[in-house]
Amino acid sequence: MKINTQYTWLTELSPGNLERVQKVLKILMDEVEIRAVNRLTFNKIPLNGFRKEGFEYEDIVAVLRKVDPEGRVARTEKITMPLFEGNDSWLTQAYSISSIKHYGVHVSKEESDNIFLLEIKDFEELKHMEEAVRKSRVQVLDGNKQPQSPSKEDTLICAGLAADFSKGTVQYDKHKAKEISAETKPMRMLKLLLEKQPNTVTYLELGAEFDLSAPETGTKKVGEREIKVLPHQSHGRVIQTILRDLKNILRDAGMDDRDIENMIVTKPKQGYALRCGNQKVDRKNTT
CATH class of the missing domain: 1.10.10.10 (Winged helix-like DNA-binding domain superfamily/Winged helix DNA-binding domain)
Structure with a gap:
């Protein structure tokens, strides 16, 4: 799959947001490589690594929408366990479940708040994006070599x-x-x-x-x-x-x-x- 690698969205990002985008993409890449993700389907990805850097699932979605608005490189899904309340004992029992199957992936109630589902469609393009963001950050930093005291x-x-x-x-x-x-x-x-x-x-x-x-x-x-x-x-x-x-x-x-x-x-x-x-x-x- 050939994707435009000019990344015009890079010019729209502030230095601070360049850093945020790079961190999110880097963590995504690390998780994919460490967990030997099956790139033909959805995989469970823990949020721990993202949360250590102050990111939540919504931040991951925002970054991917910015760098990959058409979803040609990666796609995510968040699992929400169904919640039913009522006096119908059959309905209550039917939905007092401990896990749910979504896109062929079993997710337990305990892990649903701490993971999301990720489908990688083009890992090489994801790597190119992260590299482009990293180089842009270096260029921004090199453009101001004069040391400055913190405000x-x-x-x-x-x-x-x-x-x-x-x-x-x-x-x-x-x-x-x-x-x-x-x-x-x-x-x-x-x-x-x-x-x-x-x-x-x-x-x-x-x-x-x-x-x-x-x-x-x-x-x-x-x-x-x-x-x-x-x-x-x-x-x-x-x-x-x-x-x-x-x-x-x-x-x-x-x-x-x-x-x-x-x-x-x-x-x-x-x-x-x-x-x-x-x-x-x-x-x-x-x-």
Whole structure:
């Protein structure tokens, strides 16, 4: 199969998005090679490697739509286990299932949230795409050889935690700085929290940052009752996933669970805030 290898979409990507696209494509390639993927059908691919870099399934889909809008190189599917509720004992029993078969692949209920299905149609073209993105990043970096000091506006601190959003690093106390792209969702959430501390970052603000659909409004019927739907109920699951990934990044940077729970404060039905003690976010004195 011959595909246009000029990749005009490369010119539409910012340096930060070039990095994100390259990372997603590289992880995809690694998973395909390590798992000896059958390229004639769908295969189960774990999300763990992507989540370590702050990506979710939606990010993978967004990247593939950008680089391969016609689906000639790769195709993905996400499994959603059916959920039925009711008094019909036959129906309830029929759908109290432990696995589902999709495109010939058996997926258990336990693994459905942590995998997606991938069909590779042209692995060589996928490699060419990743190489083209990597070379474009090198060209962008080479175009600015003059060393630049990080912008103080991009370095924020809270107690022993320092996040440099120009370098893409997180450092806690005297531990070694951990590198992670500032474009990932967990880092974007951390930046919002740092910039606004000690005030609360609301669910609506987080929804806007991550381009989530507008929260449902009004009421919905649950049994015989009408209940009000709040923003945190509409956005909660997605934001909880991003928060979980942020906490994993902080653990990798050297924070223990107690430090993390003391720092990130949940405001019920409102959002999240940082508790930095006597240490204020200080851009001027951070180097």
